Amino acid sequence: MRKRQIKVVIGFLALVLLAAFLTVYKANTDKKELLVEEEQQGMQPEEKPVESQPDEIRDEEAQLASFLPDYTSAPLLNTTEIKCLSMEVGASEDQVQLNWFSPSEIRGKTEWKNSSGKVQSFEAECTASVTMAGYYVNKAVVSGLRSGETYTYRVGNEDGWSPEYTYHVPEDTETFTFLVTSDAQIGQSEVELPEETAERWDSVLTRLTGYVPEAKFLLHAGDQVADFGNQEQYELFLEHLALYSIPLVPVVGNHDVANEWSMEANGHPDGPYFYEHFFVPNRSNMAEGQYDQNGNYSFIWGDILFIVLNGCYGHPGEFHEAYAAQIVSEFPKVKWRIVIQHYSPYSGVGSSGNGISDDYLAHITIDNDVDLVLTGHDHAYSRSAFLNREKQVLPDYDYKSGGVAVNPEGAMYVTCGTSSGCLYHSIEEDEHLVFQGQPETPSAIRIDITDKELRLRTYLVDSWTLYDEYTIRKE
Numbered sequence: 001m002r003k004r005q006i007k008v009v010i011g012f013l014a015l016v017l018l019a020a021f022l023t024v025y026k027a028n029t030d031k032k033e034l035l036v037e038e039e040q041q042g043m044q045p046e047e048k049p050v051e052s053q054p055d056e057i058r059d060e061e062a063q064l065a066s067f068l069p070d071y072t073s074a075p076l077l078n079t080t081e082i083k084c085l086s087m088e089v090g091a092s093e094d095q096v097q098l099n100w101f102s103p104s105e106i107r108g109k110t111e112w113k114n115s116s117g118k119v120q121s122f123e124a125e126c127t128a129s130v131t132m133a134g135y136y137v138n139k140a141v142v143s144g145l146r147s148g149e150t151y152t153y154r155v156g157n158e159d160g161w162s163p164e165y166t167y168h169v170p171e172d173t174e175t176f177t178f179l180v181t182s183d184a185q186i187g188q189s190e191v192e193l194p195e196e197t198a199e200r201w202d203s204v205l206t207r208l209t210g211y212v213p214e215a216k217f218l219l220h221a222g223d224q225v226a227d228f229g230n231q232e233q234y235e236l237f238l239e240h241l242a243l244y245s246i247p248l249v250p251v252v253g254n255h256d257v258a259n260e261w262s263m264e265a266n267g268h269p270d271g272p273y274f275y276e277h278f279f280v281p282n283r284s285n286m287a288e289g290q291y292d293q294n295g296n297y298s299f300i301w302g303d304i305l306f307i308v309l310n311g312c313y314g315h316p317g318e319f320h321e322a323y324a325a326q327i328v329s330e331f332p333k334v335k336w337r338i339v340i341q342h343y344s345p346y347s348g349v350g351s352s353g354n355g356i357s358d359d360y361l362a363h364i365t366i367d368n369d370v371d372l373v374l375t376g377h378d379h380a381y382s383r384s385a386f387l388n389r390e391k392q393v394l395p396d397y398d399y400k401s402g403g404v405a406v407n408p409e410g411a412m413y414v415t416c417g418t419s420s421g422c423l424y425h426s427i428e429e430d431e432h433l434v435f436q437g438q439p440e441t442p443s444a445i446r447i448d449i450t451d452k453e454l455r456l457r458t459y460l461v462d463s464w465t466l467y468d469e470y471t472i473r474k475e
Helices: 002-040 055-065 194-211 231-238 260-266 273-277 317-330 357-367
Strands: 083-089 096-102 109-113 119-123 125-128 136-142 150-157 165-168 176-181 218-220 248-250 297-301 304-308 336-340 372-375 381-384 403-406 412-415 433-437 443-449 453-460 465-473
Touching: 083 231, 083 248, 096 150, 109 136, 119 136, 136 150, 176 194, 194 218, 194 231, 231 273, 304 317, 317 357, 336 357, 381 465, 433 465
Parallel strands: 176 218, 218 248, 304 336, 336 372, 372 412, 403 465
Antiparallel strands: 083 096, 096 136, 109 119, 109 150, 125 136, 150 165, 176 443, 297 304, 381 412, 381 433, 443 453, 453 465
């Protein structure tokens, strides 16, 4: 009986093993036949179809992956003793203005070589720095620049030179393009080191100058640094290869200059910090700061008058109104007028800055036919309706993103968000604003102007995503 049971078990196991063998054999045979069929159809063995992604997803991933700083395309300034080189716009399009610090007390100069090898030298004014011990501030005006020409340049003297950098003057075309950034505010973040913010700022600058090479200049609407007297923060804001290839339009921000509160909070004495780091054209002593020499300034590039106000002190609004009226009267035939200051009078985050700019800007814009006001400060993006002198919304326009206004009355106010991502404020509604948002990523604005049209486009710079756009048309 026991032997019979053993034979039954052995027989059953044999059947199981045979069935398993036949199953494996059939699977292998089917697989070989499938591989032969795939090879005959031109497919590689084991190849699986890849699911396709929408173009916009692939593009955004590529943009994010290529959003990188540039520290290698030219020698860095910190390989020399020269510090804080900056190139600002000149009074006209054939000029730029250079500003730098040097330990040499000998008057500096800048040498410019064109594509034919001709070298021109421009002498600088040189004075002992009030804000950086042992250094001298040099300021030089470069003139006679030609549209479409490429120059290499350096600054310094026989005691030491900066590296050579390249500036290509954009071609003159029917469209005038410039870029708007704001509130890099290096040193502000409480969650990262200043060097990390500066690296992201470098990535923004590299992308903007690479993607929009036709831009005539780059505007920064204030708060270059978080602490007005911190030299390291100025170096982290200024010392970027991209900034040596495009003129800067710097605007005084509340963090850039001394006042009674900030001197006590930061432990720095008063002094001309902003003015020593930047060399702006046609600087006026009107609205000059109590502790600095940074007054209003203006310039004409293209057929556009740009008026830059220092709105960071409690000057009566009449100062700015008188200045704007004077400048407009000197250049009455320009086709477009743009006013710029740091504080937004209609805040998208519930903080309107100096508390008086809504009144004087309403008067300036309407009395002088200003088309657009550009501001910063909020660390969030917003665009207003067209507003009259009484600060009332003019309702009869298409205000949606992508809209077009033909011959609008009143002026539009646009606030650029932070371009370094140092800090993001929460949104609060304001009745004057028709578009506002907090994308929590660095943003910048591209503005294109022709004789008949002003078109602004706001981008999220890391993904190069269009966030808002609007067009003003004159007929």
